[in-house]
Amino acid sequence: MRVHAIDPAEVTDTHNLLQSPFWAAFKEEIGQRALAFRYESELGNGELVAMERARGSAAEHLYVPHGPEADLPEEAQGGFLTELSRGISATVPTHPTFLRYDLRWRSPFTGPDYQDDNGRWLGRPQPRIQEMRMNFGIGDRALRKAPTDVQPPDTVIIRVNEPDDVLLSRMKSKTRYNVRLSLRNGLQIARESDSSLEEWHALYRDTCRRQGIICENVEYFAELFSVVASHPHPCCSDAPIVRLIAARHRGRMVAGLIYAMFRDQAYYLYGASSREDGSLMAPYGVQWRAMCAAREDGCTTYDMFGVPPTDDPSHPMHGLYRFKTGFGGEIRHYRGCWDYPVDEAQYRAQAHIAADSGAYHLRR
Structure with a gap:
């Protein structure tokens, strides 16, 4: 070689x-x-x-x-x-x-x-x-x-190049119910600019503390958006699209995620939500909106970017497994x-x- x-x-x-x-x-x-x-x-x-x-x-x-x-x-x-x-x-x-x-x-x-x-x-x-x-x-x-x-060596890959009814039909019944509930709860779910990063990061920081995981600082995310926006390197002519999708209730951000699109694939990278507003089911709504947006931009798959290896209730991230696999898709083990x-x-x-x-x- x-x-x-x-x-x-x-x-x-x-x-x-x-x-x-x-x-x-x-x-x-x-x-x-x-x-x-x-x-x-x-x-x-x-x-x-x-x-x-x-x-x-x-x-x-x-x-x-x-x-x-x-x-x-x-x-x-x-x-x-x-x-x-x-x-x-x-x-x-x-x-x-x-x-x-x-x-x-x-x-x-x-x-x-x-x-x-x-x-x-x-x-x-x-x-x-x-x-x-x-x-x-x-x-x-x-x-x-x-x-x-x-x-993560285990993930869920969702095919998003299908109509809404097909995507919804592939979800587990509880997930499908929660997605629809989030859309009836008076949430405003939309793409936001990087000017909302500080507000999103406050949610993200609380989420990391709640789950006991390391928290990247807000400058990390600001740099991610900056590299995409400014193209400071010649190599960035083929830069992906990075977006923030957020859910607001009465003007206050209650959930949000950052995802990237590169060629025909979308990647869910980071998410955050408010525990106090859990009944609104906002995390389900922002995931659904991100999947639909990725499809509209030409992506064929949406990578959940990591789940625990098995459906083990004793795993510290078991809730993440149930949440991500609920959207349907293929579980892959690398x-x-x-x-x-x-x-x-x-x-x-x-x-x-x-x-x-x-x-x-x-x-x-």
Whole structure:
């Protein structure tokens, strides 16, 4: 395999938001360094974007969000990833301890053998079993299941290129009822400009505190909208659309979400709501409005961007699972984060340090 470095602005062969030149530009604006590579192999050619993390420390690594995007059969994935890692390691100008890939390849552990008698998914096997399968037929068996997943490895994908009645018919009955109830509760649900970010962020901050998750500061979101609006980098000519949809009751914001559209896909990124106004069902209304708006702008799918792996009442985010899956759609399970140690000794020494602290639902 041949691998060479390119400018992130040169990346064109991508259909994923987190592999887009725009996302690289945004991450650089908030202090990260973005790199990009082009690879050529017998299995195909492609490009990918990577972010430097923990630079200058023993945990320094390159993080590849939702990449590579190569469409490969399962039996070819481990060998391809190993060869790609060797090529990147020989090309990258820095000295990372490891490479971390946040893979969007489907998990191979979802068939009947991994379901209970009622057809419910049992979840992924232990990392050792996953590693045996990923490294099968590879001499050095170098790929490791990462100790943490950065992006959620489980999500719900909703096909939105259908009429309203079809979308509603695919929802669970309680969700469909709550969507309709939100539209009868006197809510004004509409797109708002970034001038409403401060008000939305106050709701978001309370939501994060309520759920016990890390809260991005308002400047993070302001920069996201700023990069889209000002196009400060040449790479942003193919920038996605980022929008804020909010629900107001008697003029006061009671719920809102931020979503992005890139090519024909929409991504629900961040949401917030008021606990005191829960009876209004505003979160259902803003999701419905976002899906309809994404369809009107030409998107075919709407990615809920993360759910717990199973319908487990003991999971701390079980309510999120029930909320997101209620809108219908296909539950997808991906392989999640995988590491390729460049410096094996240093990687082993850092084995108990999660370079990306916190659960996957805490940050993008």
